[in-house]
Amino acid sequence: RPPLFLLSRKLYPTAVRRLPQAIIMGVRKCGTRALLEMLYLHPMVQKAAGEVHFFDRDENYNKGLEWYRTQMPHSHYGQITIEKSPSYFVTPEVPERIRAMNASVKLLLIVREPVTRAISDYTQLRANAATASPATFPTPAPKSFEQLVMHQNGSVNEAYRPLAISVYHHYLHRWLEVFSRDQLLIVNGDQLIEDPVPQLKRIEKFLGLEPKIDSHNFYFNETKGFYCLRNETADRCLRETKGRKHPRVDPHVVSKLRRYFGEHNQKFYDLVGEDMGWPE
Numbered sequence: 001r002p003p004l005f006l007l008s009r010k011l012y013p014t015a016v017r018r019l020p021q022a023i024i025m026g027v028r029k030c031g032t033r034a035l036l037e038m039l040y041l042h043p044m045v046q047k048a049a050g051e052v053h054f055f056d057r058d059e060n061y062n063k064g065l066e067w068y069r070t071q072m073p074h075s076h077y078g079q080i081t082i083e084k085s086p087s088y089f090v091t092p093e094v095p096e097r098i099r100a101m102n103a104s105v106k107l108l109l110i111v112r113e114p115v116t117r118a119i120s121d122y123t124q125l126r127a128n129a130a131t132a133s134p135a136t137f138p139t140p141a142p143k144s145f146e147q148l149v150m151h152q153n154g155s156v157n158e159a160y161r162p163l164a165i166s167v168y169h170h171y172l173h174r175w176l177e178v179f180s181r182d183q184l185l186i187v188n189g190d191q192l193i194e195d196p197v198p199q200l201k202r203i204e205k206f207l208g209l210e211p212k213i214d215s216h217n218f219y220f221n222e223t224k225g226f227y228c229l230r231n232e233t234a235d236r237c238l239r240e241t242k243g244r245k246h247p248r249v250d251p252h253v254v255s256k257l258r259r260y261f262g263e264h265n266q267k268f269y270d271l272v273g274e275d276m277g278w279p280e
């Protein structure tokens, strides 16, 4: 019989706050929240609430590791604590700082087809701008995705941040200078949307967890158009900011962008030794 604490998430006095043994380091808009919530279905996983931004924000990093520990949930011996802050991926100082905390930490990088990721990023930025601007002032119509990603002369605006962040190899090479490849698992965010269980089984194995998460933990919600999560006590979907409707993008622009990313995607595949099969 497993000890009582393994049967319940109820906290007993022996639980303490521990530094994370695994970190979801990015990439933003690739399903970082879905991934963390899905892993939390496992009884041996504890998650930090919110995004801690310890390693990427100096004002937090300067508070030291003991402060970071206070941001972590209580966990029992043997449980894995996980946090996610997607901006870790693109912040230059972060890999070294994480290594200084724990050189054998396990890293989860979730990626999506880069053009879809860029459109998702644009959709979020536009939604945030709409909520930030006061309703009493007339605001200029937001620029379309097409206007932002293409220069007038038809070339790709590489400086546009949602495109730049989709060039994964630019950021990943720094991580692989600091961590060994076997400490890093690449999670396919498009497949996590389509069929989460196989991705989660790979992650359980990578984290050394017993296989527990299964198809009984998910049901497809037709209204949301995504899988929602189920455990012993409740069914729940992610918030409405996860799974937004994307604007229609001119297919010529999509093709141009896919061609642009072709070479970058190949560099990413070479770096990780896996072919994600993204369309060109």
Ligand code: A3P
Pocket: 027, 028, 029, 030, 031, 032, 033, 034, 086, 119, 120, 121, 123, 192, 193, 226, 227, 228, 238, 241, 242, 243, 244, 245
């Ligand atoms: P969209 O809103 O563009 O569809 P992040 O948490 O890193 O910001 O990622 C958000 C993305 O998670 C969403 O992007 C959505 O596609 C994806 N996602 C993956 N699985 C999901 C799920 N089960 N429910 C809702 N969104 C999910």
